[in-house]
Amino acid sequence: xxxxxxxxxxxxxxxxxxxxxxxxxxxxxxxxxxxxxxxxxxxxxxxxxxxxxxxxxxxxxxxxxxxxxxxxxxxxxxxxxxxxxxxxxxxxxxxxxxxxxxxxxxxxxxxxxxxxxxxx
Amino acid sequence: xxxxxxxxxxxxxxxxxxxxxxxxxxxxxxxxxxxxxxxxxxxxxxxxxxxxxxxxxxxxxxxxxxxxxxxxxxxxxxxxxxxxxxxxxxxxxxxxxxxxxxxxxxxxxxxxxxxxxxxxxxxxxxxxxxxxxxxxxxxxxxxxxxxxxxxxxxxxxxxxxxxxxxxxxxxxxxxxxxxxxxxxxxxxxxxxxxxxxxxxxxxxxxxxxxxxxxxxxxxxxxxxxxxxxxxxxxxxxxx
Numbered sequence: 001x002x003x004x005x006x007x008x009x010x011x012x013x014x015x016x017x018x019x020x021x022x023x024x025x026x027x028x029x030x031x032x033x034x035x036x037x038x039x040x041x042x043x044x045x046x047x048x049x050x051x052x053x054x055x056x057x058x059x060x061x062x063x064x065x066x067x068x069x070x071x072x073x074x075x076x077x078x079x080x081x082x083x084x085x086x087x088x089x090x091x092x093x094x095x096x097x098x099x100x101x102x103x104x105x106x107x108x109x110x111x112x113x114x115x116x117x118x119x120x
Numbered sequence: 121x122x123x124x125x126x127x128x129x130x131x132x133x134x135x136x137x138x139x140x141x142x143x144x145x146x147x148x149x150x151x152x153x154x155x156x157x158x159x160x161x162x163x164x165x166x167x168x169x170x171x172x173x174x175x176x177x178x179x180x181x182x183x184x185x186x187x188x189x190x191x192x193x194x195x196x197x198x199x200x201x202x203x204x205x206x207x208x209x210x211x212x213x214x215x216x217x218x219x220x221x222x223x224x225x226x227x228x229x230x231x232x233x234x235x236x237x238x239x240x241x242x243x244x245x246x247x248x249x250x251x252x253x254x255x256x257x258x259x260x261x262x263x264x265x266x267x268x269x270x271x272x273x274x275x276x277x278x279x280x281x282x283x284x285x286x287x288x289x290x291x292x293x294x295x296x297x298x299x300x301x302x303x304x305x306x307x308x309x310x311x312x313x314x315x316x317x318x319x320x321x322x323x324x325x326x327x328x329x330x331x332x333x334x335x336x337x338x339x340x341x342x343x344x345x346x347x348x349x350x351x352x353x354x355x356x357x358x359x
Contacts, residue, residue: 030202037206055207068191098234103303103312109222
């Protein structure tokens with residue numbers, strides 16, 4: 001049942017929003033909801049079929065859901081054009097360098113751990 | 121003779137509350153089909169859709185606010201979709217536990233490095249404090265980035281734009297760049313995409329494999345939490 005899973009996802013997002021207003025103003029509601037759902041799944045020890053179905057259906061369309069916020073760029077074209085090269089330079093260089101560094105670091109650590117386990 | 125009200129019909133069409141939803145759905149499917157067919161990196165679906173929709177809105181004379189309200193029907197689902205990331209995270213728990221040490225170290229070292237490098241470059245390029253504080257949270261998912269930018273004195277709306285540009289760049293160049301540098305492990309690729317390119321990177325990682333997507337979701341959410349909690353504290357201590 002897709003709907004049952006979807007209901008849980010919405011319920012956890014709303015619960016996250018309530019906790020955001022009450023206790024955790026620095027964390028957005030959906031992130032709190034995700035942490036809570038994860039904790040709930042850990043406590044329960046399994047993810048129901050309906051939840052898996054709802055989650056995979058929504059996540060398949062995640063790129064689609066990100067399109068409207070991306071269109072928001074059009075509202076700031078002037079501000080971006082004013083500092084175009086500085087912004088592009090910073091965004092491109094820092095993204096590419098940190099992306100490669102992150103991947104490299106993680107892979108190196110994984111390999112080292114595997115070697116240690118093999119050696120033990 | 122019946123007089124047809126072309127102008128009125130056109131106005132009713134483009135200002136209908138579903139018009140934004142309709143063009144988003146149609147354009148996205150078109151962009152996605154083009155990407156599937158060519159597998160050309162610059163045809164990244166979010167980027168192509170964004171460009172086409174901005175074009176359509178400008179041609180029709182619709183401003184962003186009107187489109188945003190109309191597209192809310194889709195944007196609202198971003199919340200439950202974020203919550204849904206807990207499921208692949210849970211399903212890949214065993215793999216994540218095995219790699220707990222590397223994940224924590226990478227997250228702390230690379231997370232601080234990514235944020236510091238962005239701010240250092242912006243400073244070197246001569247950006248003012250306001251832009252600096254807007255650029256600082258660019259690696260995290262937009263709701264967190266907007267909150268953090270506000271707390272440390274940046275421009276909220278511009279922060280969302282930097283986040284989107286970063287994410288789209290990461291999704292376009294990330295997979296190829298990681299391959300060039302010999303990063304093949306799905307966990308390492310996922311962590312790199314999720315940590316630096318948040319949701320757009322995670323969406324790209326989900327296309328590679330479930331495991332890659334799970335690690336991207338993990339990195340995205342932990343980076344988000346870390347930035348939300350630590351960045352305002354660090355800025356408050358330094359300034």
